[in-house]
Amino acid sequence: xxxxxxxxxxxxxxxxxxxxxxxxxxxxxxxxxxxxxxxxxxxxxxxxxxxxxxxxxxxxxxxxxxxxxxxxxxxxxxxxxxxxxxxxxxxxxxxxxxxxxxxxxxxxxxxxxxxxxxxxxxxxxxxxxxxxxxxxxxxxxxxxxxxxxxxxxxxxxxxxxxxxxxxxxxxxxxxxxxxxxxxxxxxxxxxxxxxxxxxxxxxxxxxxxxxxxxxxxxxxxxxxxxxxxxxxxxxx
Amino acid sequence: xxxxxxxxxxxxxxxxxxxxxxxxxxxxxxxxxxxxxxxxxxxxxxxxxxxxxxxxxxxxxxxxxxxxxxxxxxxxxxxxxxxxxxxxxxxxxxxxxxxxxxxxxxxxxxxxxxxxxxxxxxxxxxxxxxxxxxxxxxxxxxxxxxxxxxxxxxxxxxxxxxxxxxxxxxxxxxxxxxxxxxxxxxxxxxxxxxxxxxxxxxxxxxxxxxxxxxxxxxxxxxxxxxxxxxxxxxxxxxxxxxxxxxxxxxxxxxxxxxxxxxxxxxxxxxxxxxx
Numbered sequence: 001x002x003x004x005x006x007x008x009x010x011x012x013x014x015x016x017x018x019x020x021x022x023x024x025x026x027x028x029x030x031x032x033x034x035x036x037x038x039x040x041x042x043x044x045x046x047x048x049x050x051x052x053x054x055x056x057x058x059x060x061x062x063x064x065x066x067x068x069x070x071x072x073x074x075x076x077x078x079x080x081x082x083x084x085x086x087x088x089x090x091x092x093x094x095x096x097x098x099x100x101x102x103x104x105x106x107x108x109x110x111x112x113x114x115x116x117x118x119x120x121x122x123x124x125x126x127x128x129x130x131x132x133x134x135x136x137x138x139x140x141x142x143x144x145x146x147x148x149x150x151x152x153x154x155x156x157x158x159x160x161x162x163x164x165x166x167x168x169x170x171x172x173x174x175x176x177x178x179x180x181x182x183x184x185x186x187x188x189x190x191x192x193x194x195x196x197x198x199x200x201x202x203x204x205x206x207x208x209x210x211x212x213x214x215x216x217x218x219x220x221x222x223x224x225x226x227x228x229x230x231x232x233x234x235x236x
Numbered sequence: 237x238x239x240x241x242x243x244x245x246x247x248x249x250x251x252x253x254x255x256x257x258x259x260x261x262x263x264x265x266x267x268x269x270x271x272x273x274x275x276x277x278x279x280x281x282x283x284x285x286x287x288x289x290x291x292x293x294x295x296x297x298x299x300x301x302x303x304x305x306x307x308x309x310x311x312x313x314x315x316x317x318x319x320x321x322x323x324x325x326x327x328x329x330x331x332x333x334x335x336x337x338x339x340x341x342x343x344x345x346x347x348x349x350x351x352x353x354x355x356x357x358x359x360x361x362x363x364x365x366x367x368x369x370x371x372x373x374x375x376x377x378x379x380x381x382x383x384x385x386x387x388x389x390x391x392x393x394x395x396x397x398x399x400x401x402x403x404x405x406x407x408x409x410x411x412x413x414x415x416x417x418x419x420x421x422x423x424x425x426x427x428x429x430x431x432x433x434x435x436x437x438x439x440x441x442x443x444x445x446x447x448x449x450x451x452x453x454x455x456x457x458x459x460x461x462x463x464x465x466x467x468x469x470x471x472x473x474x475x476x477x478x479x480x481x482x483x484x485x486x487x488x489x490x491x492x493x494x495x496x497x498x499x500x501x502x503x504x505x506x507x508x509x510x511x
Contacts, residue, residue: 053369161348161351166474173481180489186492
């Protein structure tokens, strides 16, 4: 953005609660993955000495496990409205959400594509959210049975191991795509600074989440900006 | 290689507990504080420091008479061992004798084996290193694999004075078991050979006087279905999925470099041209 001549108009996309919850979720998830990685594959056995031995890796894993449970609570306490809006978005599926995916694939591989009008979350983000919510529930519930195995029937603990694996394996596979799209993929990169600061460039918001942007303009929250179709953003 | 099994005829056991002592002695296992359990039985079950426990069961038989049943209980050394399957560190392995042993250097004390053993035998022991840091290791009967290596028999077998235990090649031992069951059928109509096939057969084969459940043993033990799904499906498929999405984003990155050099992603040119 530094090459822009005019200062970029920014709009608030994420509440502070969302930013905090997302950061806590991301950091604890990665920490949980790393502290358990030597158990998942022998290739990472060198992590045991790094983490201070198996016993300490287990302790760290449990500390981050407690942190991993908090994002939902943070979001609910500080921005319940935002939380329920998110939930509502996740269960709202229209034709445009399906159209999104064919355009998304073109975008992903750098081909020419059109934006399909999306609301606050695009269909891809909704799929990401739904999968991560399912995975988090699987991971947390099964983790409790593994941690407190003495209080659960053996069969429940045994199935816990299975579901823990299913949960984190699916979650990390999705996370790779999620991080790539925000940190590396050019067209969606403003989303990354957005999830850190809470703010995104207005033109980008209008481009990517047209319906949401227009609704906010109607409510008087966001400035009217020219349609990006007519004003080309000349970049570096 | 001949397969060896430990044959235990519980009907010949007189409950002397010499096998327990011999085990502690050979394997250098410390004594444990125990509490009175309402019978002469010393420990509730096997622990990390007590690899075999003599069970004493007061059983009302079909005729309504009291039967005092003894059973030497220790690791079964399953042919398909759940502990070996779930161990994330490959610390548990099969020896050439068919016994199942724990490599103490590789064990990280996660306890997956403890929670998946169909017989609830293997257990964790807590240690403290010289810095006071706690760590855990899984322990169980090794069938005295170190003695087998030297051409000796397991310590419990060697010490058994009634001949209730024998160690020998599998076919001989199974034949012996069948003969013995026929011999005792009149005295114990429920007598049976306990060599559960759900775990591929075991390397400790019992002649039991009563149904396995009377001894607190599972009638049809098997490797937990969850463990099979976890280790044979969830784990490899999960790794493949991670590989697949990683390849997808690497492919996306490369194809963006080729097709989209200036970041002109789409018709409206709204996205990436600002970097």
